[in-house]
Amino acid sequence: MGAAITMILAKIVGLATFFAKLAVAFFVAFWLLSTDLGCWFVEQLLSFAVEMISDLDVSAFQSAASSWGSLPSEVLNVLGLLKAGWAASIIVSAIGLRLILQLIPGVRLGS
Structure with a gap:
């Protein structure tokens, strides 16, 4: 009789461990x-952003960038030493980021 109860208890314990492993x-x-x-959602959001950025018309910026070539070489050298290109890109990025943040409701950044 004791062996039967032990066998029944062993089956119950085995069933409980099975359900515990199943839950895990x-x-x-x-x-x-x-x-x-979550990763799929972020990937779709970034691919949408890439498509939006690739559709931007940047021909006006290309014509403005080509006007740098008309400057004398001495001026270009001094601007290069002063890292004017880096400074201009940081300023433009900051202004662009601020404009993008203005589009979010509740984020006004002092204006």
Whole structure:
């Protein structure tokens, strides 16, 4: 009689460990699915941003950049030593970022 009870208890413990492993496997699968969905959402958002940026017309900026070639070489050398190109790109990036942040409701940055 004791062996039968021991065998029944062993089956119950085995069933409980099976359901515990099943619950852990379900949680891991759900976690991996949710992280994959999050990565997919970010990837779609970035691909949309890349398409939007590639559709921009930058011909006006190209004509303005070509006017740098008409400056004398001494002036271009001094501007290069002063890192005027880096400074201009930082300023333009900051202004562009501020304009983009102005589009978000609730973010006014003092204006």
